[in-house]
Amino acid sequence: MPNPSHPRVTAQLSPAIMDAPYGSFYGQNNFGGYNNYVNAVDRQNAMSVPAVARCRNLIAGVIATIPLQSFSAKTGEELPNLVWIDQPDKRQPRSQTISWTVDSLFHYGVAYWRVTEIYQDDNRPARFEWVQNDRVSVKLNKFNTEVEYYMISGERVPMEGVGSLVTFQHLDQGILVRAGRTIQSAIDIEKAANIASQSPMPSGVIKNNGADLPDAQIQGILAGWKAARQNRSTAYLTSTLDYVPTAFSPKDMMYNEAAQYLATQIARACNVPAYMIDAETFRGMTYQNIIDGRKEYMAYSLQPFITAIEDRLSMDDLTPRGQTVKFNVDETFLRADAMERLNVTEKLLNLGLIDIPQAQAMEDLSPNGETA
Numbered sequence: 001m002p003n004p005s006h007p008r009v010t011a012q013l014s015p016a017i018m019d020a021p022y023g024s025f026y027g028q029n030n031f032g033g034y035n036n037y038v039n040a041v042d043r044q045n046a047m048s049v050p051a052v053a054r055c056r057n058l059i060a061g062v063i064a065t066i067p068l069q070s071f072s073a074k075t076g077e078e079l080p081n082l083v084w085i086d087q088p089d090k091r092q093p094r095s096q097t098i099s100w101t102v103d104s105l106f107h108y109g110v111a112y113w114r115v116t117e118i119y120q121d122d123n124r125p126a127r128f129e130w131v132q133n134d135r136v137s138v139k140l141n142k143f144n145t146e147v148e149y150y151m152i153s154g155e156r157v158p159m160e161g162v163g164s165l166v167t168f169q170h171l172d173q174g175i176l177v178r179a180g181r182t183i184q185s186a187i188d189i190e191k192a193a194n195i196a197s198q199s200p201m202p203s204g205v206i207k208n209n210g211a212d213l214p215d216a217q218i219q220g221i222l223a224g225w226k227a228a229r230q231n232r233s234t235a236y237l238t239s240t241l242d243y244v245p246t247a248f249s250p251k252d253m254m255y256n257e258a259a260q261y262l263a264t265q266i267a268r269a270c271n272v273p274a275y276m277i278d279a280e281t282f283r284g285m286t287y288q289n290i291i292d293g294r295k296e297y298m299a300y301s302l303q304p305f306i307t308a309i310e311d312r313l314s315m316d317d318l319t320p321r322g323q324t325v326k327f328n329v330d331e332t333f334l335r336a337d338a339m340e341r342l343n344v345t346e347k348l349l350n351l352g353l354i355d356i357p358q359a360q361a362m363e364d365l366s367p368n369g370e371t372a
Contacts, residue, residue, distance in 0.1 A: 041176060041184050043107045043133075049186045051263035052175070054277040055270035056106055063305055064099035066327040068313070073324045085313075085325060088113065088128045100130045101168060102305050106270075108133045109174030113166040114152070125318060128166065136165070168312045171304045179269035186262040193255045210240035271301045298329065 046052050068086070070079040088097045097113075104111035110133070117127035131152060139148045139156075150157050150165050158164050172178060206221065213221075221241075228235065237243060267274040276297075306327050312318070313325040348354045 041180050041187065043176065045187055046107065046176060046183050049183055049190065049266065051186065051266040051277055052183060052270075055267060055272045056103060058272055058276060059106060059270070059301060059305060060099045060102040063102050063302060063309075063327070064095040066306075066329055068094070068098075068325055069328045070319070071324050071326055073314075073322050079323060082126075082319075084125065084127055089116075089130065090127055091129070097128070097130050098309070101309065104130075104133050105168060105170040105174070105305055105308060107174050107176050109170040109172060109177070111168040111170075112136050112150075113168075114157070115162055115164050115166065118162055122320075123161070124320075125166070131165065166312070166318065168308055170308050175269060179266060182262060182265045182269060186259065186266065189255055189258050189262060193259075204243055204245040206237075207242040207244055208240060209242065271304070273297065273301075 047056065068081070070081050070085060071077065072079055087094050101111045101113070112131040112133065113128040114131050115125045115127075116129050118124065119126050135153050137151045137154070139151070140146065141148055149159060152165075175183070206225065225235070235243065263277060264274045267277050273296075306329070310324070310326050314323070319325055349356070
């Protein structure tokens with residue numbers, strides 16, 4: 001019988017497949033399915049869309065700046081951090097590992113850490129490394145409902161100990177599946193606008209009113225026309241040739257309006273307020289202080305990612321039972337301004353709920369009044 005003090009690092013052995021399409025069996029030509037990369041668009045192309053890049057950086061960039069802290073699950077007391085909580089990968093700062101973990105959850109709905117070191121006393125991981133999603137593949141059971149084992153770059157990895165994978169699951173499928181068509185439309189708009197900007201003048205037809213010309217001469221006329229338009233806008237045609245425009249300008253094609261609309265749609269798909277990515281042309285402005293705005297952004301945009309990471313890191317195979325790992329949001333991102341904190345501290349002192357040393361600790365002050 002396994003010793004409970006020496007848990008297995010099982011990388012969430014055989015996790016349930018949560019994102020198979022409803023109403024059809026997994027494996028059809030549908031988007032979805034655990035770690036299924038037959039997506040409408042890949043990450044690199046998605047990140048070429050400014051709205052997607054902005055949403056990604058707003059989410060991953062903010063979460064990466066918030067430190068992780070161990071707490072007692074029973075009392076809520078802060079506990080000393082294990083080494084890996086402050087620096088999961090010894091080759092890089094914690095912020096980089098967390099940023100790319102959130103990136104994976106944002107795009108794919110799943111993120112992977114590979115165990116690189118373990119503690120000898122309890123077999124729990126001591127260090128990790130983030131693994132790029134397109135390097136990871138899975139072998140599913142015959143019903144395609146559970147994972148049997150993982151592979152990295154085509155090579156099978158163990159399901160416990162050094163080399164095994166710890167998996168993080170987001171609360172949905174990830175934006176590449178959830179908003180793939182919207183992102184592809186934004187990419188298409190960018191391409192169309194780029195082609196229009198590279199063309200020296202609107203596309204059109206050179207109509208020949210005389211005798212038909214051989215193909216070689218036609219190609220020569222077209223090549224000469226294009227080269228001449230790149231050097232000068234004024235054109236000259238013989239009496240037998242007419243130029244008939246067949247395309248509209250970018251303004252006529254409403255590229256700007258389409259790009260603005262798609263940026264708003266992408267913001268909605270990412271649960272990011274459209275005004276934060278400058279995607280709203282008209283917006284009813286209401287008064288909102290900084291802390292209230294951050295609380296709203298935290299609740300609707302950041303919390304799903306934070307919860308996915310916190311819950312996984314707090315599971316028994318990584319963290320000792322009775323302890324939880326949380327982002328220290330209240331002391332960083334949602335920390336009130338100095339005057340508001342002073343008013344709260346003063347009221348707590350007057351009510352006798354805290355003493356002077358505790359008040360100093362709340363403000364990270366040493367007994368002589370200096371910052372600790």
